[in-house]
Amino acid sequence: MIEFDDVHKAYRVGGRDVAALQPTRLTIAAGRIFGLIGHSGAGKSTLLRLINRLEEPSGGRVLVEGVDVATLDDEDLRRLRQRIGMIFQHFNLLASKTVADNVALPLKLAGELPRREIDARVARLLARVGLAEHASKYPAQLSGGQKQRVGIARALATEPSILLCDEATSALDPQTTASVLQLLAELNRELNLTIVLITHEMEVIRRVCDRVAVLDAGAIVEEGPVAEVFLHPRHPTTRRLVNEAEHLDEREQVDDFAHVPGRILRLTVQGEATYAPLLGRLARETGVDYSILAGRIDRIRDQPYGQLTLALSGGDLDQALSRLQAAEVQVEVLR
Numbered sequence: 001m002i003e004f005d006d007v008h009k010a011y012r013v014g015g016r017d018v019a020a021l022q023p024t025r026l027t028i029a030a031g032r033i034f035g036l037i038g039h040s041g042a043g044k045s046t047l048l049r050l051i052n053r054l055e056e057p058s059g060g061r062v063l064v065e066g067v068d069v070a071t072l073d074d075e076d077l078r079r080l081r082q083r084i085g086m087i088f089q090h091f092n093l094l095a096s097k098t099v100a101d102n103v104a105l106p107l108k109l110a111g112e113l114p115r116r117e118i119d120a121r122v123a124r125l126l127a128r129v130g131l132a133e134h135a136s137k138y139p140a141q142l143s144g145g146q147k148q149r150v151g152i153a154r155a156l157a158t159e160p161s162i163l164l165c166d167e168a169t170s171a172l173d174p175q176t177t178a179s180v181l182q183l184l185a186e187l188n189r190e191l192n193l194t195i196v197l198i199t200h201e202m203e204v205i206r207r208v209c210d211r212v213a214v215l216d217a218g219a220i221v222e223e224g225p226v227a228e229v230f231l232h233p234r235h236p237t238t239r240r241l242v243n244e245a246e247h248l249d250e251r252e253q254v255d256d257f258a259h260v261p262g263r264i265l266r267l268t269v270q271g272e273a274t275y276a277p278l279l280g281r282l283a284r285e286t287g288v289d290y291s292i293l294a295g296r297i298d299r300i301r302d303q304p305y306g307q308l309t310l311a312l313s314g315g316d317l318d319q320a321l322s323r324l325q326a327a328e329v330q331v332e333v334l335r
């Protein structure tokens with residue numbers, strides 16, 4: 001578990017303090033994938049780097065597995081960092097070393113394992129991330145996705161319980177992003193690894209995270225289970241981030257529907273109910289007509305969900321609304 005207990009951070013710039021993180025309380029449960037999202041400059045990297053003390057807090061306490069990281073001496077801090085792996089947007093691999101030597105590096109620096117065991121662990125890790133045949137290549141000979149897999153193998157070399165991901169997929173194309181996120185989700189399950197990832201893309205959060213915190217101007221403005229935050233965003237920044245992911249413009253959408261007659265509703269369905277023949281039945285039983293104005297059926301991590309914007313007209317509208325509510329559909333009346 002990682003806890004932020006009233007942690008704040010200001011950087012000293014040109015003789016004055018610039019606040020990067022407002023006093024923050026946050027708990028990140030062990031074994032889960034926790035996402036931090038926000039626009040550029042929101043304070044995501046600062047928050048992440050406080051966990052392994054790459055940044056020192058200006059106040060408050062950061063607790064990792066119950067230990068206040070500020071109290072650690074150099075030796076204990078070194079051990080903490082072995083338990084916290086980290087991967088980066090631009091991979092940070094050493095160009096002059098082979099893939100295998102990059103992965104072996106943290107183990108050589110730790111100086112705790114004999115050469116034979118290091119080699120065996122590196123081979124195991126490279127096989128796990130799908131790079132067994134690339135062990136003696138150099139980073140320049142790899143694709144972006146392969147480089148990030150090397151980064152992941154290196155981060156896992158010291159068998160950490162926590163993995164910090166700093167915009168780990170931001171330099172990758174969508175397909176490669178999906179496969180790297182899939183790998184992170186598998187590692188989370190196999191190793192019971194706690195993953196904290198930062199991103200500016202809601203899609204990344206939707207695909208892999210269990211919980212999410214939204215950062216805006218150095219403050220957490222919304223925090224909760226991904227399905228809750230993604231499907232029912234409350235803060236304007238969260239709504240903007242969700243709309244960016246959906247390629248929607250909230251204002252435009254309302255204007256688009258101005259000429260559509262009837263009541264306009266947004267329906268949200270989660271789990272197996274997503275696939276139920278809901279609308280046909282509703283139309284038959286209540287006599288309402290429906291038209292679908294916008295919608296998406298997809299998954300949040302492994303859970304299906306559907307979100308549809310509908311116009312309903314004719315028939316018994318009140319009965320239609322109460323039937324929808326009874327069918328475990330969340331209904332928002334937009335107009």
Ligand SMILES: Nc1ncnc2c1ncn2[C@@H]1O[C@H](COP(=O)(O)OP(=O)(O)OP(=O)(O)O)[C@@H](O)[C@H]1O
Nearest residue numbers: 011013019020038039040041042043044045046047
């Ligand atoms: N070392 C530093 N010295 C001075 N100011 C800093 C430093 N690091 C970050 N800042 C400032 O702190 C604020 C938060 O930065 P941070 O990098 O944590 O945000 P971020 O959300 O990770 O942004 P990005 O997505 O652009 O990396 C910004 O205003 C930034 O300019």
